[in-house]
Amino acid sequence: xxxxxxxxxxxxxxxxxxxxxxxxxxxxxxxxxxxxxxxxxxxxxxxxxxxxxxxxxxxxxxxxxxxxxxxxxxxxxxxxxxxxxxxxxxxxxxxxxxxxxxxxxxxxxxxxxxxxxxxxxxxxxxxxxxxxxxxxxxxxxxxxxxxxxxxxxxxxxxxxxxxxxxxxxxxxxxxxxxxxxxxxxxxxxxxxxxxxxxxxxxxxxxxxxxxxxxxxxxxxxxxxxxxxxxxxxxxxxxxxxxxxxxxxxxxxxxxxxxxxxxxxxxxxxxxxxxxxxxxxxxxxxxxxxxxxxxxxxxxxxxxxxxxxxxxxxxxxxxxxxxxxxxxxxxxxxxxxxxxx
Amino acid sequence: xxxxxxxxxxxxxxxxxxxxxxxxxxxxxxxxxxxxxxxxxxxxxxxxxxxxxxxxxxxxxxxxxxxxxxxxxxxxxxxxxxxxxxxxxxxxxxxxxxxxxxxxxxxxxxxxxxxxxxxxxxxxxxxxxxxxxxxxxxxxxxxxxxxxxxxxxxxxxxxxxxxxxxxxxxxxxxxxxxxxxxxxxxxxxxxxxxxxxxxxxxxxxxxxxxxxxxxxxxxxxxxxxxxxxxxxxxxxxxxxxxxxxxxxxxxxxxxxxxxxxxxxxxxxxxxxxxxxxxxxxxxxxxxxxxxxxxxxxxxxxxxxxxxxxxxxxxxxxxxxxxxxxxxxxxxxxxxxxxxx
DNA sequence: ACGATTACCAAAAACGTTTTCGTAAATCGA
DNA sequence: TCGATTTACGAAAACGTTTTTGGTAATCGT
Numbered sequence: 001x002x003x004x005x006x007x008x009x010x011x012x013x014x015x016x017x018x019x020x021x022x023x024x025x026x027x028x029x030x031x032x033x034x035x036x037x038x039x040x041x042x043x044x045x046x047x048x049x050x051x052x053x054x055x056x057x058x059x060x061x062x063x064x065x066x067x068x069x070x071x072x073x074x075x076x077x078x079x080x081x082x083x084x085x086x087x088x089x090x091x092x093x094x095x096x097x098x099x100x101x102x103x104x105x106x107x108x109x110x111x112x113x114x115x116x117x118x119x120x121x122x123x124x125x126x127x128x129x130x131x132x133x134x135x136x137x138x139x140x141x142x143x144x145x146x147x148x149x150x151x152x153x154x155x156x157x158x159x160x161x162x163x164x165x166x167x168x169x170x171x172x173x174x175x176x177x178x179x180x181x182x183x184x185x186x187x188x189x190x191x192x193x194x195x196x197x198x199x200x201x202x203x204x205x206x207x208x209x210x211x212x213x214x215x216x217x218x219x220x221x222x223x224x225x226x227x228x229x230x231x232x233x234x235x236x237x238x239x240x241x242x243x244x245x246x247x248x249x250x251x252x253x254x255x256x257x258x259x260x261x262x263x264x265x266x267x268x269x270x271x272x273x274x275x276x277x278x279x280x281x282x283x284x285x286x287x288x289x290x291x292x293x294x295x296x297x298x299x300x301x302x303x304x305x306x307x308x309x310x311x312x313x314x315x316x317x318x319x320x321x322x323x324x325x326x327x328x329x330x331x332x333x334x335x336x337x338x339x340x
Numbered sequence: 341x342x343x344x345x346x347x348x349x350x351x352x353x354x355x356x357x358x359x360x361x362x363x364x365x366x367x368x369x370x371x372x373x374x375x376x377x378x379x380x381x382x383x384x385x386x387x388x389x390x391x392x393x394x395x396x397x398x399x400x401x402x403x404x405x406x407x408x409x410x411x412x413x414x415x416x417x418x419x420x421x422x423x424x425x426x427x428x429x430x431x432x433x434x435x436x437x438x439x440x441x442x443x444x445x446x447x448x449x450x451x452x453x454x455x456x457x458x459x460x461x462x463x464x465x466x467x468x469x470x471x472x473x474x475x476x477x478x479x480x481x482x483x484x485x486x487x488x489x490x491x492x493x494x495x496x497x498x499x500x501x502x503x504x505x506x507x508x509x510x511x512x513x514x515x516x517x518x519x520x521x522x523x524x525x526x527x528x529x530x531x532x533x534x535x536x537x538x539x540x541x542x543x544x545x546x547x548x549x550x551x552x553x554x555x556x557x558x559x560x561x562x563x564x565x566x567x568x569x570x571x572x573x574x575x576x577x578x579x580x581x582x583x584x585x586x587x588x589x590x591x592x593x594x595x596x597x598x599x600x601x602x603x604x605x606x607x608x609x610x611x612x613x614x615x616x617x618x619x620x621x622x623x624x625x626x627x628x629x630x631x632x633x634x635x636x637x638x639x640x641x642x643x644x645x646x647x648x649x650x651x652x653x654x655x656x657x658x659x660x661x662x663x664x665x666x667x668x669x670x671x672x673x674x675x676x677x678x679x680x
Numbered sequence: 681a682c683g684a685t686t687a688c689c690a691a692a693a694a695c696g697t698t699t700t701c702g703t704a705a706a707t708c709g710a
Numbered sequence: 711t712c713g714a715t716t717t718a719c720g721a722a723a724a725c726g727t728t729t730t731t732g733g734t735a736a737t738c739g740t
Contacts, residue, residue, distance in 0.1 A: 001455075004726065013690085014691075015691095016689075016692090016728085016730095019727070019729085020689090020729095023728080026687095027688060028689080029687075044452075046456050048456065050393045050394050050399065050457075050725085050727090051727040052728070053695095054696070054725090055728045056695085056728065057695075077420070077622070079420065084407070087406075087439065088441075091441030092443055092444075094444035096438055096439065096441050096457070097438070098436055099437040100436055101427045101428075101436050102431055104434035108386070115341075116386050118388065256626070282623055283622055287626050288628045344696065354720045355698095357720075359697070360698095367718060372718080372719085387696085390695085390696080392696080392697055392698075394725045394727090395697055396698065
């Protein structure tokens with residue numbers, strides 16, 4: 001609570017001199033500098049970031065919209081890793097992280113929240129319906145606020161996104177399946193709006209065609225990234241199409257539910273039915289059987305997003321471009337050769 | 341970027357009138373109020389939180405020290421749930437969350453960081469060596485900054501902590517084991533400094549004595565919440581004491597490593613050796629066999645911590661007390677009757 | 681020795697609010 | 711109608727910095 005003024009008074013100098021000393025400006029005399037520094041130490045002074053921000057118009061905080069707007073209290077397993085990464089890189093750059101949580105302001109949007117708090121940039125890390133590119137997203141996109149989203153296709157002068165190569169990932173998943181001899185491959189997707197879901201679906205379809213296996217619309221269901229819906233979809237699919245011998249499910253969480261459901265239904269995985277997921281969440285390796293899946297580089301996604309954001313913030317001439325990171329097929333025990 | 345001044349000018353009134361209007365003060369005339377509101381809407385004004393904070397000395401942000409200081413990039417599975425809870429309750433109260441990450445300030449402590457940012461309160465959610473009650477913790481404890489820690493015994497006028505009932509939890513774990521007929525029960529603990537570790541160890545020892553089974557120091561090893569160390573400890577324990585028929589391991593992460601190691605060593609779980617963990621992380625239920633463990637109420641821990649903190653902040657006369665939340669034994673498949 | 685630079689520092693503006701104080705006009709009570 | 715409230719508003723201080731401007735004294739080059 002000791003201010004720059006207190007120091008100035010005690011040192012017998014002006015506040016401007018104190019400010020310059022504290023900020024290592026060159027134009028302050030040797031002895032005055034030392035005196036001021038000593039007094040500051042004694043009074044254990046530390047600057048008030050709020051006051052500083054007010055005049056500098058820079059807060060050294062980067063904002064973060066995080067999680068599922070609808071379904072709070074549930075957060076994606078994905079998040080912990082990307083947040084870790086984000087923390088690491090923004091922290092090293094001298095920034096703190098402001099997680100928007102305030103729910104008292106009803107009449108506000110992403111953009112106005114950012115402006116109110118004067119964050120220097122913002123990271124969008126949303127799931128569920130938040131992925132919908134709605135009005136608020138558009139507003140943010142064109143607001144001029146430095147912004148990078150994860151898995152949401154925002155593009156603008158100060159705005160971009162990073163994602164996994166979902167198309168290729170999905171493609172690799174079904175390639176793996178057809179190479180194991182599978183031809184009747186069910187698909188449990190996400191939703192109909194998110195780019196992520198769309199790309200994975202396209203990867204599935206295109207590869208099926210490319211491999212000479214046809215696409216059968218009746219093999220396709222949407223699970224909306226919900227375990228319950230995925231379970232329901234599985235029952236329907238197996239009931240209507242008992243000839244199916246493999247599933248590609250676009251998230252590990254859903255894939256786990258699918259596996260449970262399949263086993264409840266009396267099918268063995270992978271002997272009767274093969275299963276590949278997407279994400280490579282921690283649980284995947286410990287499932288029984290351990291889940292074959294497409295691994296997303298979560299940590300890299302977070303750190304890339306953060307790096308790009310910092311660059312947008314600090315280099316005015318930088319024009320950001322979307323970044324796509326590779327996925328990787330990791331084969332475990334939930335997939336096997338088709339037997340006849 | 342439109343300020344209160346702009347509105348004042350356009351409306352032909354003073355800034356104080358604008359401010360009062362915007363803050364719903366009673367003493368402003370009907371027509372002027374409406375005019376001002378309309379203009380504010382048109383110019384799509386929103387207040388500058390930084391400026392407001394400066395004068396009000398209140399930021400409506402609560403700070404958060406989070407994770408493992410040493411070992412960044414790895415965050416405890418525990419965290420996601422308690423953060424979800426924290427977000428929920430502070431958000432509903434109108435606060436945002438500032439996660440401290442800035443690593444550029446070397447000469448700073450928890451306390452000074454909080455003061456610089458002028459957070460209204462702070463949540464300590466640390467693991468690893470951060471749990472050590474060091475100088476910085478003491479400083480924070482007596483700083484007068486509203487503070488609640490999780491699993492770290494801080495107590496002060498504006499400072500307290502919440503934790504699980506680790507003693508009873510541990511006690512329940514070994515009770516379960518001895519009720520299954522086990523007498524030679526190995527223990528893999530945490531560290532020697534944290535209260536959490538200490539309480540669980542005491543629960544183990546006391547219950548053993550209470551049940552008439554002796555405590556054997558050679559059955560006790562420390563794993564420091566690290567999978568590798570837990571694995572090593574397991575090997576040592578089984579080599580030196582092959583008569584052991586059960587383990588109580590004080591974290592699920594370590595318990596998983598112990599299970600893997602045991603299986604590598606050729607033991608079957610639970611047929612040869614029973615195993616109970618602590619935490620009930622998500623993976624626990626999917627391990628093979630599914631892990632019997634002591635469940636911590638992670639969400640409640642987070643929400644309790646947040647609620648207490650808000651009360652400290654908003655009720656000056658409130659004197660906080662430590663809060664202990666119950667654990668619960670959840671029996672799965674990693675424990676079984678001892679066979680001879 | 682004289683003008684020009686340089687080194688040091690103070691004064692004051694600025695950032696965008698909230699809040700205190702004061703006061704003119706309007707209303708009120710009798 | 712007159713004093714006393716009340717109502718509605720403006721002026722200005724305050725919050726704690728950074729930054730701009732300017733000025734004095736010392737130093738320098740020639």
